[in-house]
Amino acid sequence: MAVGIGAGGFMGIALETTSGTYEAPTKYFAFESESLAYTQETNFRRPIRKSASIIGAVDGNSRVEGDISMEAFEDILPYFLYCSRVTVVKTGVAPNFIYTATPTAAAVPTMTMSATVVRNGVAFGYSGLVVGSFTLTVEDGTLKFNPSLLGREEADQSIPVPIFSMTTPFGAGKYQIQIPTASQVFDADGFDFQVDDSAEAQYRLKDTGRGAQFISFGERTVTLSMERDFESRTEYDAYKALTSQSITLTATKGTNNQISVVMPAAIKDEYTLGLSGQGDLIRASMTYNGVIDASGNDYTLVVKSQEDITP
């Protein structure tokens, strides 16, 4: 086999009918990088037996973990949401659908996915994947989606033929940020929204395989950081008073092609500004923590797409 480069690689995903049972990909997408890996906690033996060296290895538990870095596509995001700690409600009629994801307190995901990654002509089939955390960020004008996955097993698979979606990413000029919601502002940048559900691989004693039995969730942390031009004390005073604000970012390519991030009750955790140099604009850097609103949600994601997903 000849050496290869990343350009020849590709990835596809499929929602699993039975959690942990691999399914060949049904949806392919472009991505920037991935680091999915099979990790095993091998026990290298160092008993005392007249030797100062490792004398052998014993099977340890194993799991799959890694990140995907990609542009945010409205036809791909719902697949990952279905495998996150959210309830996804699908509304609308063909050809336009709306996927509304609201967080839950579930211990385990309701759905898992398989991912097939082909590297230098070799296919790796990962199964039982769950989104443990993810970020939605605006970098250089492009909306990026970076899910961190945890999964159960990996196995060799036949190489599929990818059929790629032709969806385009969201670029500069496609964003509306509202602070508070319904009041658009034009002084913010560096949008960085993060959700971390503290996913952990859970191992159980068994006689088939060494992979995680399931993936569990723990405490959820929702944060948002951004920078804004500093023009008055209003936001600073809100920080000191722990004032709750609703924040909405909507990335839109049209009425039926949108991704909206809503934090209904965000409270600033950090607010920093300073005089960093003669020529520097005075900007405030702030980090919000998502707090639940009256309906119990610390965030909501709304995706409008033509993708018709029937999980």
Add this chain to the structure above:
Amino acid sequence: MAYKITVDQPNIGPGTEVFIDGLGTFKNGEATVVDADQANHFRNAHGRVNDEGKWEQGPTLAQAKLVGVTVERVSDKDEPETKVTQTSTPPAPTKKDGGK
């Protein structure tokens, strides 16, 4: 060998374009005939150097696993006007056409 390619992906709307690696762009819900050259290009695009260091052709369109795509062999006489891409240059005019 020519093939008729019919994209039928229930998760996307009719007319939505998809890109089949090594073959080109197709519209969901539509059938297109690809000629032998395109079918060979598909095999080349999915070929690889095997463990012995030799080139190994990829699967034929009939062998490939194309999810949500129906592939049918068609006879040469069915190879028609509706090719995926127009890669060939127009033929030189003949005497009959008024050429030299």
